[in-house]
Amino acid sequence: MPRYRLKFSKDGPARYSSHLDMVRFFDRSTRRAGLPVAFSEGFNPHPKFSFAAPLPVGVGGLEEYMDMDLKEYMEPAEIAHRLDPNLPEGYKILSVKQVPDHAPALMAQLARAAYRATATLPTGYSEVELNTAIDHLMKLEEITVIREAKGKRKEVNIRPGIFSLTGGVKGHILEVTMELLIGSTGNVRPEEVLSRLSGAGGVPLESEDFRIRRTALFAQGNAGPVPLWEV
Amino acid sequence: MNKLEKVLARVQKPSRYAGGEWNAVKKDWDQADVKMAFAFPDVYEVGMSHLGLQILYHIVNKRKDALMERVFAPWTDMEEQLRKENILLFSLESQRPLVDFDILGFTLQYEMSFSNILNMLDLAGLPVRSEDRNNTMPLIIAGGPCAFNPEPIADFIDLFVIGEGEEIIQELIQAYKELKQKGADRREMLWQFAKNIPGIYVPSLYEVQYRADNTVASVMPVKEGVPAKIGKRIVRDFDNADFPTNPIVPSMGVVHDRIMVEVLRGCTRGCRFCQAGVLYRPVREKKPETLVRQVAEMISNTGHDEISLTSLSTADYTGVAPLVKNLLDLYGERGVNVSLPSLRLDAFSIDLAKEVQKVRKSGLTFAPEAGTQRLRDVINKNVTEENLVDAVTSAFKNGWSSVKLYFMIGLPTETYEDLDGIAAMAKKVVQIGYECGVPRGRLKVTVSTSSFVPKSHTAFQWEPQNTLQELKDKQKYLKEKLRDKRISYNWHDPETGFLEAVFAKGDRRLGKVLESAWTKGARFDGWSEHFDYALWLEAFEEEKIDPKWYAYRKINHEEILPWDHIEAGVGKKFLIREHKKAVAGQPTVDCRSGQCPGCGLCPTLEIKPSILGGAEIAPIQAEV
Known part of the structure; x- marks a missing residue:
């Protein structure tokens, strides 16, 4: 499954939401954007997102990172184009690129x-x-x-x-x-x-x-x- | 960093106050003639789960000439910070102080939130009492189920809206705008609203007289043109009623974090303890095609992964099975679930539950409400033991292993035999579980009891509540009876229910008790960690008001009730008849059956139930 790396910012009112809430925001935003996000298997499937590092509540992030697996290939520019307008106030997609399918986790680097x-x-x-x-x-x-x-x-x-x-x-x-x-x-x-x-x-x-x-x-x-x- | 940012850095869960959610509307402040704030007297997580907020927010913000923003009760840590830093309570959208708005509207969902209303007014920098507020201050209005007995908070609210809000809010905004342009002052406005808009109650325009025995002698208008009785508003064309398909998506986990689509309004069952069953009559169903369209829009507008089909009794919706199947066919593949908030006690409901919970088998909850057929007939909960047996058998056979049974204790005419019935029912369910082959280690039956609270506008409004001691004895008895390792028993401390009864059936004289309790520090009384019973008792004592008189007194049918001037459309004669039938243990038909029980609502409000599939009911003429 193709993996994409997203660089985004989180500031304004969005900085008050917890990491867990942010994960939920991305789940909903990708669904609104119609992105074919890959989900984990099992009784309680969750979207295949992985983030570099949680931000403390109240701290803004000007260059944050996440990886996202899609079920099918999509132009990175198209992902940014679709996702950005579907993010709540305070979020902005800065850049998207494809990385190898099994690229090491952001957190590990x-x-x-x-x-x-x-x-x-x-x-x-x-x-x-x-x-x-x-x-x-x-x-x-x-x-x-x-x-x-x-x-x-x-x-x-x-x-x-x-x-x-x-x-x-x-x-x-x-x-x-x-x-x-x-x-x-x-x-x-x-x-x-x-x-x-x-x-x-x-x-x-x-x-x-x-x-x-x-x-x-x-x-x-x-x-x-x-x-x-x-x- | 400004003062507010500093405060947000110090409190827990600051996103409760930060706004900026998806679908939140931030309008140009100066372009709106009428600026409203929807005030929910509980925390964000509770308020954002309330469908009424989303409906009114959508309706007002759709208007070019008006705006609506939101405010929730600040949690105690935030209150402390606001007071310390001298920050006035503000709205989430524009972060403006509430005093800048024209109208502040509170929703009254339960009595135990009343102290939060006073606290929010105070945090907004407003005098809590209506009479102390002046022309420069926003109008304080309130609506919702507790507005049907508005008297205990009549001293604090300028105007109540009785019944459903969708249409009346438009009329109110229009009238406000016109009167404001004419330069009308506060008193003039309130008078005009009361005279010209049906469903509006301005308590300051009525005088309440009491008899020597403390009962109400009369509630009379004191100004010309003000109606003696205020009837509730209802939406006639429910299918076409304005419904938000772009609801605000909360910024943090809330109680109901999913798409809520209202499939029907009202309930025909006629349980005699149930206030909602009276307030939301008649039953009105939305067409399935309307629902499918609304769900489609809501999924793409919110990104939620769960659809809840909400109403007082969703399993009663005429086309519920095909609707659920249709929605699952459309969205199941995309990982979107369907949920039903309540189930009926029958095998049909289990089939539905099976549909919606294809993968996860979480527990099922049933509400027999009472332990014996006799008592179920008294409360007109028309389910039989056979229904229960069928339902749990079907549930166990279909893979569920835990069942929760919900009962009320302290119901009118209840005896210890009825409590024995609760225990026997629980044991029977355990037995059925074994017979259906549920593994011993997994089988679990939970019995949960709440204490009966008599409410206004119901057949039980004349009934006394059990005393705290009686309720505690009953809980203790049940605890003994339910001593079984496969059964767990949950109950609530009855003190909250006692105060709820006092305020549900209270009159205007309770205003000073509420104010005194709030001054002493009452907040979030619905939250057990904040509820302080001793503080309330102190307030009653200081104001020389006996709460027991309100909760424990058996009221005569002839007595004038403090809420008699607020009409829910169901006739008082009918309620008296229902009360008598209850005591005699006689059930009353469900109006969905095609027979009319004669509650008087349809002729009074000139409406008919709208049930799909053409169930026609010829309403009996109202008895006057």
Whole structure:
């Protein structure tokens, strides 16, 4: 069965829906679009979709990825053309291409994600102050965060998973960009970095004040990260 | 990031408040003369499962001169955030505060949502009491089944719409627009609506007098031209009634997440406890070709993978078997399922269930309602034990292994023999399961009981409810009787049902209790995790109102009822006769049989049931 890779964005009101809801949106959107989606066998058939990485609720995604199996061949441009107008507000299909039928799962190739977080500053705060805070954070050998899973608290050192962290201040707008570890070897969440900057880091904001967007996803290439689309 | 975005980052399930769903309509605000908001006094997941919302949303937004947006009760975490950040309750589509709208319309689906109405008004920045609102504020209107006894919330709602909304909403918008252009103020508008639009009840234009014994002495209009009695509205041509084939597709999992196509309205069965059976009379069926067309449009407009054929009693639809087959032939291949919300207790229904559940054999639910033939005759639930035996035999033989039986306890005339009947029925079903060869480990019978709540406009409106202690004793008795590892027994705490009865049969004096309970923090009373019975009792005590008087009193047929001025079309004489027949254990015919039971609705409303296949019923003249 032909497999297609779709690059799409999810922002606006759509960023508030969970990953599970998004899977359901794609099921309905493909049905409205009349795409011949392949379904799994069994008592409870589900569409053959596979996504690169779930987005946290509230975080927008500017370049997200999914694979989709169809029952029959269709021009990639035709898929985009049919699907895009059938997606709810906030979704946009950016690109579609065919990949080998048994192309390895997106999730298995994923290594790094880029984020941009912006917030409005309530008080004066300079770019110099921000960069000092960032430098200080990046110089640490260990940044420990506490995660809770299934009622258990666990300490995790996220420092090795922060590949880059930069920031700027323009007027009242503060912007932080970062590249973080994602995928099968571990995850660093953007809020974890932001709360460290705003807490001990001295940035006069809370992590929930930031509007966060995931701007790109990367795979690990031989000579460093490559955009997931180019794998 | 604005205040709202910040708040959405802090709450659970923010998509409840974000809007942007497929088929949601965002109109140009300035182009609409009349701006309405549909307010559902419960969470998004419940409200978005309500077909009435989709129908009215579609009708209003089809108009060039009007718009309708939606708002749901914010969950408690969102309420906390809205209050903390001083954000006024807003609509999903344009995220405008509700105060910017002309009309705010609440749907009254169940009594336990009343506290949420007050809370939503308050969160919108509006005074909860009608008399405290001024010309700059939206009109607060309400409709739905609980509008048939509007008195307990009459202090808070400016105008009630009685009966079906499809046509009256058009008249209301038109009249509002004209009066607004003329510069009419709020009072003038309400008066004009009450005078000129049948089915509109403006409670402030009526005065209620009470007798020394606390019963109602009279409900009289206080202004010229206002009708003394308000009759319900009905859609005459149901087949051609405006029906949305492009419903909003929810942005998150909701209670009924599927295509809902209404195959018929009304129910002819005449169960004496059932309020919906009275309110939605007469029965009207849609033509199969209309349904097939609507389903086709809905599938391509929504992308849903399930079609639910909804109504009060879908198995009664004249052409239900061919319709189901037709839909499965058309869409089964594409992975679209058909479901029926309710089944009759007979082998025919099992055949239908077999059709629609070709692959998955989930449990089947039957509702015998009462455990003995005597009591089933009292409530006019015309099913026999033989029907049950046939139905479950057929179900077990066709591969089902779990059956759920639904009963009511506390019904009028009930004795412990009737409870024994429930237990005996459950055991009999287990026995049939074995005989039909259902594997021992898989056989499961679930008995579920709810407590009877007397409702207005029914034959049981004069009946007292069982006390909490009586109901708890009955539950305990059944728990003992149903001690069997193949039977599981579910029941509800009866306190909610008690308050439901108080408000279902209440009068205007309950308004202050509701307000007091809300002030004390009553919210989401239909949700067990939020329902606080002690708080309600405190409110009753402070307002010196005895809730037991409303729920536990046996009412005389001669007494004026607080809702007598709201007419559902079924005559009070008929209900009295039904009540007497109930106590005598006499059944009444189903009007689908071709015989007319004489409820008086058809002559009163000048309508006839429209049942496909030509079942003609000559209605008996109404008795006055």
